[in-house]
Amino acid sequence: MAAEQTVSTGRAQRKLPPKTGIQQIFRISSVDSLRALRRLAAAAISAAALCLTNAAPATAAPIYPIPESDAFYWAPPDLANFRSGDVLRSRAMPTAVYPGATAWQLLYRTTDSQNAPIAAVTTVFVPSGGGDNRPLVSYQPFVNSLGTRCAPSHTLFNGGLQEGPALNVLLARGWALAVPDHLGPTSAYGAARLGGRITLDGIRAAKRFEPAGLAGSPVGLAGYSGGGMATGFAAALAPEYAPELPIVGAAQGGVPVNIGKLALEVGGTPNPLFGLGFAAAMGLEREYPNELVMDRILNTGGSELRARIANACTDEIIAAGANRSFGDVFTTGMDADETTVRILHENSLETFPGVPRAPIYQWHGAADQVSPVLVREVSGRYCAAGTPVLLDMIPGADHASAMLQGIPRAFDYLADRFAGVPAPTNC
Template sequence: MRTAFFALAFAALAAATPTSTPKRRSLALSPAGTSTPPSKDAFYDAPSGFQRAANGHVFKARPVWTPFDSEASAAYQVLYKTTLATGGDAVTAATLFAPLEPVSPPRIMVLAAPIDSACRDCEVTFVLHNGSKSNATDFLLKSVAIDIFAGLHKGWYVAVPDHEGPNAAYIAGVQEAFGVIDGLRAMLNFPNILPKTDDYKAVIHGYSGGAHASAWANQFLPTYGSELNVVAAAYGGTPVSVSFDGLASISGGGSFLFWGALVGLSNAYPELDHFIRHQLFPNGTEAFEAARSLCNTQLGEYLGDKSLVSFFRNGAKTFTFSTALKYSKLGQLGEPVKKDISPAATTDGIVRRPTLMYHSSTDDIVPYAPVPAYVESQCKQGAKILFETAPGLTHTTAAIMWTADAYNFLESAFDGKLKLDKCQQKTGITTELGTDDFVAAIGQSAWNLIQSQMQSAS
């Protein structure tokens, strides 16, 4: 069911039929999106011969009606070519939005959503259109809504990809990087939304699980996305370390996230999937399969208050075996990824674009401790990162509080006014919640959603 937050949002929005811009080439359009989930919707199926297409090629498209039609002149779902983490060819989907009053030359924001599930039917393209019956988390809906409204208000084109790919490879950084980068290519290849690409600039943005995807895309840009004009990135609440070691002590509340991450990585890597399956007790196998058919927050009845290692025949020792260690290392942001792991493209782990990272030192979901060490390591290797931190904020609250700072940073990059010649660190948030400057940075529609969220939480 939709939250009270979204009920308010939907009630305030008038449904509008998207308009199309002139096309550079002919593309057959399917009917508008329905309540059919991706696993049963033929739109998401790869067409014959898709392997021959270039990454970012758009195979299918259909107009969709969304809660954001008051700020968008058009919205489409597209199916585009991408690459699996293991190097194979694949397709995935994205929702593309055109603003009412586009800035010229065009500005594009690739928004990586906190999908945070290893189930294909929890993907963000399914969540975003009217009539969807997705069971995705409220956090996904709320955070994506604010960002889409903010980007469209600024006159930016917005691409929201299913960056986990066709196998719902949650937290698999290589897969997420390819999905994000090819999502930008899909926008550039789809004239129904973006009629001209001359002198375009692009940015990458995301929070939480979306920050994980954004950060991985950022470090793969020099290789997998070298021709793309991405001028900056901004992300917060970033999981920089996804280690299996921590599973030994996890139970209760947030355990579904870590279980989903383990299943998501297994979705990406058949070797890991085979290993995990042979380590599980029967109740572990049941929970493992449940994570592939349910959104993360629905896993409570399978996980309960059990320690996650209780599902494994060898307990905590499971994660000391060589296969587990191999993929646990792959979960460390900033570490080099070589050809034997990622045949399609490698990375030295260093971000080359100006980047804003923000993270509350009292984050209750994504650990803060590894983040300053990651930033320090990046800075020593030549990265240009503005790292902002503040105490006293939960993970969810921080996402709201830093909204204006993130958009001001990205707009400065678009304007060519960003001065970040070297790493900088700052304590506190520059643009205070609710001030005129805050509202101006994100627009009235995004601010209305934030107010609705605050009211429903009080």
């Protein structure tokens, strides 16, 4: 099992570009923002698990988001004829906020949780000088939304993506980037395994897109919190789902590795971010429409909230659900049925049997509300299977401060993997 100690990546941290810093980059400066992030993962995932309890075979359809009006996102009728990761269409994007870079959006074929073909979008950035098989990082943002308008392919360019400015730090290193809409075409927030598949197929698409010049690029993965879940699942799925991808390392932080256990620990009391958890339940219902249904367990208040946030982004969801509890929206108890347990296990890294083969940098706040104990256990399981894991438990850090402290270390970790430096481990 990975040692319970604070570690470094074994090389000096690189300086960020002038007049930047991680807090500035992520626009986290107020006390209120930090407090919100401290509660984010726990509130979001716990409600997701609990509000799907006692589900039975669906008798009503989920509420899906308003379809994309932009025809670029529409899947072609012959989608099933393409391979996973095949590019269906592409378009160039403006890069005023990413100076010197060239950007494209790619629509590509991937698969949902029932192995049916779906179309997804990734945004690819190549820094000045072109592709030339330079390192490629797939960066998974923490997206906690139900509206397709909230996806990175939109918010990267309208200022809505909180992590957007940090991408310039990676581009300044000379790395190409792929930023997938990892919640998928129905914004299935909470469906982490789906996010892993979309991430891997987005990398395939970026490498197959000839104008980007990335066919021979080594690949790194990075993400935090909800983005860390998609990153973690991409790393765990890769040996079987995409074994051909040359993934040299994954940096994942603040990951809720068991959404069911987290629910039991923190669910059931009024929470300022209750709406995020309710939204995650709606996302899982969208991804498993024939197995999960919320209608049978919602009271009038729950039905109203569900309709109100069906197309909402993070801030709108938080405002709509603020300080509610389960009793305000549900009519049943908390005993989960077998179907719900199975689906929660499928979307929790602790219970998902896949093991990454690429080296892992796993960072987590020792004071995080998302259980550090479970993160240690998952890291230990990976170590036992022979995966080099560098577990970085940051003393005294909660969910927000661990993100800020770990991001520079994560980038340095990936730089070493791209440079061919042997992966450090504290297994």
